[in-house]
Amino acid sequence: MPTWPGFDAMSLLRSDLVIIKEWITPGSRVLDLGCGNGALLHALHKERQVEGYGLEINPKNIVSCLQLGVNVIQSDLDKGLDDFDDQTFDYVIMTQTLQAVHFPDHLLQEVLRVGKQGIVTFPNFAYWKNRIQLGLQGKMPVSRALPSQWYETHNIHLCTVKDFQQLCRARNIKIQEKVILDHAHRASAPITFLPNLLGQIAIYRCQRDE
């Protein structure tokens, strides 16, 4: 997870973590793209006996990962996943990273080349509070999920729940499971009906549609 100024990594991670942890079969091999401070891999290793690696570019995060004993490989996701062979991981996880890379489309396909399944989370740009800030106030949204000002954000490819699902359809990616969380990071009942409006964080589990 990138560390942006004001980014509340732990509270966001906890809600991601709980859901992702449920999805992951114990003992599987995981690659975590943009693994941030390593908290997710650390928890998966401790509680799910998961083995694998985190890829991360930020030196501060690399040091945090090493402190946690997480296997971290310093690398630039924009350069792709060429160093990994096809289908070598059970899961490739990308939490809050998709919107910060140069080629999200390409990286998503790389995720499903290297991993048997992909788990992707991102901030839903169509969340109603974002819409109010943009639509009524005429300003780029700033919130807990999008903490940075437009001029300092790492997010260069923000998308919505609808956009992501459209991309999956266009690329023959099958969504197996999704959870959309509201501002309190709960999956409440109204969200089921209006995920693109009420959801702040989107979490998907997907795989290639053979």
Place this chain on the structure above:
Amino acid sequence: MPKSIPADSVGLVAPQTAHFDEPIELVCGQTLPHFDLIYETYGKLNAKRDNALLFCHALSGDHHAAGYHSMEDRKPGWWDGYIGPGKAFDTRRYFVVCPNNLGGCKGSTGPNTINPKTGKFYGPDFPLFTVKDWVNSQKQLMDSIGINQWAAVVGGSLGGMQVLQWAIDYPDKLRHALVIAAAPRLSAQNIGFNEVARQAILSDPEFHGGHYYEHNVVPRRGLMLARMLGHITYLSDDAMRAQFGRDLQTGRLSYDFDVQFQVESYLRHQGSSFVERFDANTYLLMTKALDYFDPAADFEGGLAEALSQTVAKFLVISFTSDWRFAPSRSTEIVKALTDAQRQVSYAEVESSEGHDAFLLPNSYYTDVLNAYMAGV
């Protein structure tokens, strides 16, 4: 010279020598009837004997990794910045062992020691040894000290290659492998530089086929040239530009071949001071050990298969401006380790100081080592 010993120094240290009376068979097929390894240790071996770190030195390094031999020493050991109380390799926690490699010229059996068969210096008759031979001899040292398993084996450059060989040859004898500024084998360019260095020595009229000891001379010019060439490959273009630029010694061009640019003066100084502390036959042999290193060659599946039998947890570190063993060489090792599903972390340290960066102060490098060593 230190006026007083810094608080984070291992202090005044003295080397010891281990004698090995059993013959050691080398990869080249030759055997040394017996051999000595000179080594230094810092810190204390604990009661469980499980806190020992082995440091493997690089091409021109030796057993003096940290501290001072006397209050007259101008500089401490070669990795003093990282070994000592409170440093990355904390001697309050670890027992550090650093030998001078077999074939070295600082007190271990090598070309400048006496061949028991002839009663004369080994000189050019010293067998060509390999990284594998070094690891085997270090294993004997390990046994003689009474260490069953290293907490970590650590090395930079050629030292990093020894770490790889350790992990492959004695998988259960180390828990962690720190491979710094290394490569899984030399490139044609690397071998090319080594060959020019060797030719400089071999073509020096004072080399006398390697028997220069008996003539009471040293192939001074050859060894100096070899070191000057090598030194350029240890620095980056940027570091040389920053340190010397085109600055002149006297402020004007003299239209002759005397030293004019400061970089010339620096390289000549590096070359001539190297001659005082290093042996030409050892230099020849060490460059050959570098050239021959290729642990993947013994395995059909290449490096990943070679590393698939390792059990150690790896930390691989490279430096952005290192062009002798560039970051891409380190990522070859990382890729082989991930392909083999081994435990590995990798850090690419931003530095303008070229290959030498692994010996120099750097805050990210220090943070990485500190963070990793906390879990060793």
